[in-house]
Amino acid sequence: MTDPSSRGLDALGHIAREGSLARVPVAFRPVVAAARDRLLDVFGARLHSAYLYGSIPRGTARVGRSDLDLFVALGEEPGEADREAVRVLGKTVDKEFPQIDGVGTLLYGRDRLLSELERYDLGWFVACLCTPLLGDDLAAYLPRYRPDSLLARETNGDLARWLPHWRERIEQARDTEEARRPLVRFMSRHLVRTGFTLVMPRWNGWTSDLREMAGAFGAYYPERAAQLRTAAEYGYEPLGDPVVLRSYVDDLGPWLAEEYTRVHGVKTARPD
Known part of the structure; x- marks a missing residue:
């Protein structure tokens, strides 16, 4: 056990x-x-x-x-x-x-x-x-918390709302490696954490380690495992590559948002 x-x-x-x-x-x-x-x-x-x-x-x-x-x-x-x-x-x-x-x-x-x-x-x-x-x-x-679907929904069930803002940030960022690197780091971490909480109730646990998060995700979505493993590495050591950013908002992000909504639903809207 x-x-x-x-x-x-x-x-x-x-x-x-x-x-x-x-x-x-x-x-x-x-x-x-x-x-x-x-x-x-x-x-x-x-x-x-x-x-x-x-x-x-x-x-x-x-x-x-x-x-x-x-x-x-x-x-x-x-x-x-x-x-x-x-x-x-x-x-x-x-x-x-x-x-x-x-x-x-x-x-x-x-x-x-x-x-x-x-x-x-x-x-x-x-x-x-x-x-x-x-x-x-x-x-x-506050109560004690379990790694269940309610927690998954209310922590990371809003990726679809964030993606348009991410696209704006990418468009507005200066066209330099240095300017893009913080965006890659931030978005990589957000996507890895969202991928992990997608599977968190099935994995039945919690971790803040990005690599462990990506590994847990990959056990349930092997077809996307390599993408999340790479994102975990960029979460620690980001590269300011515009191709990476576009892949996040055009491919991995939209897929993850749709799958998250299907599995856990949408996070309750906040006034702000």
């Missing part, structure tokens, strides 16, 4: 929370400490809670290559001034610490994160993929 923990589940079949502060590599601990202190300086009592996610709390970050991913919950809905504040904070931390290659911060209000609408998307993200850094952990107010 397969050990549930080998597929990211606890003994009861719920998705186990990944990452911890104990797993943060030594090289990144000063970065995390600085980000924590500056979030407190910027938001003070308005800060409900803050979290790490991504490779740093999973312990897989690479010095000089990985970014710092932050998730911040305020006591009320953030405004544009709050979003600008986290952009400035991110630029400052990125400039100060060569260990990281950028800072990304997701910023939301507490009520939205605990809402029924977000329970199986942003709520799940906080409860399962985020490591508490500051404040009152929202996971205490």
Whole structure:
């Protein structure tokens, strides 16, 4: 019998929370400490809670290559001034610490994160993929999650809505390798994660490793396996190739969106 923990589940079949502060590599601990202190300086009592996610709390970050991913919950809905504040904070931390290659911060209000609408998307993200850094952990107010079709639909069942925006971004991007590389990285990761959650209920587990995601997908869709394996590699080491981008929005993306809708349905629309 397969050990549930080998597929990211606890003994009861719920998705186990990944990452911890104990797993943060030594090289990144000063970065995390600085980000924590500056979030407190910027938001003070308005800060409900803050979290790490991504490779740093999973312990897989690479010095000089990985970014710092932050998730911040305020006591009320953030405004544009709050979003600008986290952009400035991110630029400052990125400039100060060569260990990281950028800072990304997701910023939301507490009520939205605990809402029924977000329970199986942003709520799940906080409860399962985020490591508490500051404040009152929202996971205490959220359910335990299983890798089922509802979770699949509400996390990644909106690819069809995103594809027109991706085409616009490709058209508007400067015609250089450097400008296209971040697009390839972003779209590659999004497609691999969507491919994985398509098969997640059948695979019965969770992983954030792109290569493992692609491998799980390939077991159920062998005719598309090579495409997702390649996308997983580009998710780690992107090439700014326009042919890759066109293949994402003209072939792999549309196919994946159609199959996702067939299997899991369409994600519930959000006001924004």
